Amino acid sequence: MSIFRNRREFLALAGAAGTAGALALTGCGTGAGSSPAADGKAAPRRGGQFRALFTGGGEQETIDPHAEALAIDMARTKALFDRLVDLDADMAPVPRLAQKWEANADATLWRFTLREALFHDGKKLTPEDVLFSFGRILDPKATNHFAQGLLSVIDLKKSRGVGKNTVEIALKRPSAELPALLGTLGTAIVSARYSDPAEPVGTGAFRLKSFQAGRSFVAERFDDHWDGGAYVDELRILSADADARGNALRGGEAEYGYEMTPAFARTAAADKSVRIVAAKGSTAHAIVMKCDQEPFDNPDVTLAFKLLADREKLVEVVLAGQGVVGNDMFGKGYQYYPEDIPQRKRDVAEARALLKKAGVLNKTISIYTSSVATGFVEAATLFAEQASDAGLRIKVTTGSSETYFKDQLTKGVMGSHRSGAMTIPTYINDRLLTKSAFNASGWRRKDFDAAFAKAQSTTDEGERTRLYGDLQRTVHDEGGLLLWGHPDWLNAVSSRVRGVEEAPPNTLDSARFDKVWLA
Template identity: 80%
Template sequence: MSTPRSRRNFLALAGTASTAGALALTGCGAGTGSGSDGAKGRPQRGGRFRALFTGGGERETIDPHAEALAIDMARTKALFDRLVELDASMAPVPRLATKWESDAEATVWRFTLRDATFHDGKKLVPDDVLFSLARILDPKATSHFAQSLLSVVDLKKSRSIGKNTVELRLTRPSADFPSLLGTLGTAIVSSRYDDPSEPVGTGAFRLTSFRPGRSFTAERFDDHWDGGAYVDELRILSAEAEARGNALRAGEAEYGYEMTPTFARTAEADGSVRIVTAEAGTAQAIVMKCDQEPFDNPDVTLAFKLLADRQKLVDVVLAGRGTVGNDMFGKGYQYYPEDVPQRRRDVAEARSLLKKAGVLNKTFSIFTSSVAAGFVEAATLFAEQAADAGVRLRIDQGSSETYFKDQLTKGAMGSHRSGAMTIPNYLNDRMLTESPFNASAWRRRDFDKTFAEAQSTTDEATRTQLYGELQRTVRDEGGLLFWGHADWLNAVASRVGGVKEAPPNTMDSGRFDKVWLA
């Protein structure tokens, strides 16, 4: 590393076609969403902005490394920044890092930091990045979302270089490493950060008050590196879907996160609020646990996939606002194998497979919840479709506050969805033997080995081939029935400007530093 930089020693990814796609290293203050942003005229400062999300009760947190709910993510996004964010196409774009570069083996990465200030007045320095990573990777902190994903970082060998560069060394090659830093739970905190109730971040807002399960209030941070927010005050509140819609119509809120297709249709018809749509923004699925009978038999999981009338599920559950799925995550994203034929409904073949497995005419339960729009409706409709082959499904509803945690241990079948993320991140988080959110209990060491090989491959064509093989394996043998990709529907008051059409888990989703009130 002491020799001058060259293409051999350092492959600069800034401004070139990288392994994760072309990187746009321009300023990202205005966001990357597309489409109309609502209110007419120029953005103006002032006012109070109220945003409504599904709540999580006492489980809600403003610890940016333990965020698990959408409402947590919106709050931490207001208070903190990441080195890197993901745009709507899942490409990494700069935030606190203005650029990055790696060696030819993708085992050493250097990130150049921008001039940013923490809420306590101290400047961002490389040691803050190293402290944040150490906190994320603390083995005692099992709730830290990105711990598994960033375990590739070798903290002992990573270091500061000067005042604005941090060098991160990895234990193995990772060609997609910048994308990992744009995922949930990767915010940069100050090295002085100690108490989650007293956040020290570089975000566009500074905390005023927080009550888990109730409310969050923050004020504009005028020294934010990106110019600060337009609104004076941000409030993020908990409310169920129907209450979110009623509050928007009554003028008691300016933003409603994840609205139902039914609400969207009604609102568009009467013009009471504006719907902001990110097409195919979430993946909807039925999950089957591969370590439990009868789904430890691949014939059974395949039979259930063949029972799904995907178009009807999209038409009924999503009110037509989405596209059919093909039992693989990430439709339209990098590494998605577009050449795989669309799976069609085949009741006769499904019935034959179920009879062969000895489970025909048996009753199973499907665990679901009202935690997400369409979960209960999809489970109910799929139960009707499964009945065509003599399969009886009983609907078992769980708590909306604990569903995603409960799903990991309860029921052999359940409702599942995922917001936008890169395909490698999805496989890492949900499909490896040690994945923390492996709801389908898919555990195969040969799969893990191929995934590690894909991550370490710097040749993009070979890496794409390997990820395609992994996706095909999950489609043919795994326990995920991806029946649809739903449009992501948020709602805003007509006087709101600056809200972008962004898939969940991307830079402009649940982002309020660039919203303004007419």
């Protein structure tokens, strides 16, 4: 994996356009599309170069918006392309290239009205571009297209353009969630003339200048962007590990660092050159118990393990206090999350009674973890200590970081788990259905699958919310998800940067650089 591990390597590339670390501001005017700054004291000004640092993926990095898999990929494609719909901080769909949408009575046919937008080659956005994009995403030969499974509900043969600015999307089965699905990763709209990922044709706020996988990405402002265009003249997205990101920010060689550690956030509090932008409780950390294997095929055992967790201590120690406690359900604060379910408390006596009844106390149970994600090993170790209070023995086994998420599906009866931000229906679809590809908890129930299908096809929002709430209650009470904490999403910016929002990952305002400017 080719990423910068020290300041010297970073400067060698970041300084390619001139003196390393220099910000060549080209003007102070606000220009068209300007709006008041968040602090109300100044208006945005155009000009300058903006350098954003992400964990790299080496030669695996891509600017193909339908094959994006890494955070650095997603940031680059967000700069170059737009989606029909995106997701706000609550994971609810909001308009982008689609101005509005409506469905028929049974949610099998959706009509999207497109806004006037130009591609980087000067051509106007048309319904044909949308249909071409969906066809490309759903190409059965392109197995690396991220949204292929989610959008498989689309019946492309029956979908069509209507006039110059409307597209009708027909579905194979009812889905009230189509707008939210179109706001997920890998759903960007490309031009019908798009053929080579190395020569992207998008409608994004930036236009590509150069890209080198594992090294750098340079783009320039697209002045004809439908949303007013970016403020900065040039955007550079570079690969760097966590230490290099922090050092570059402090040294003035970068303006943005993605996914910083809690330790960096603590030290940055006293550093006037750097500011932490934290989206509270925006991700999820859990321990999964495989419900299709002993002893977790017994719901009493899964409940006992949930009762053993000292969630406050896990957040305090593993997350350095940078997060909130979890309640064994994904999506706290998001659309469809049942806030009325009481917070689960630690109860060692009740846990011990359940474990004794199930005959588990005298057995050693292994938890499979890895250093692939910050906090995995620490959380597993601390939970093992907490479980010992009930007389339970848990052995911590550490696996390969390179293959952990694949190995976890077949190894061990417990494992470490994390998830970025996504809609609750997407999480259930990906991880809690019988045929879900990433079902790490082995949760396979036909009645649950059927209830989820019913919720997806329910067009009344109030009833749909109730149905999703019932699904979450079932997972809370019986599932194998011990979701102990929701870490804050920690990004860092130079003190000179304005316009960076506190947004969960995978949402519209996360790693969004068309609205940033340099004070």
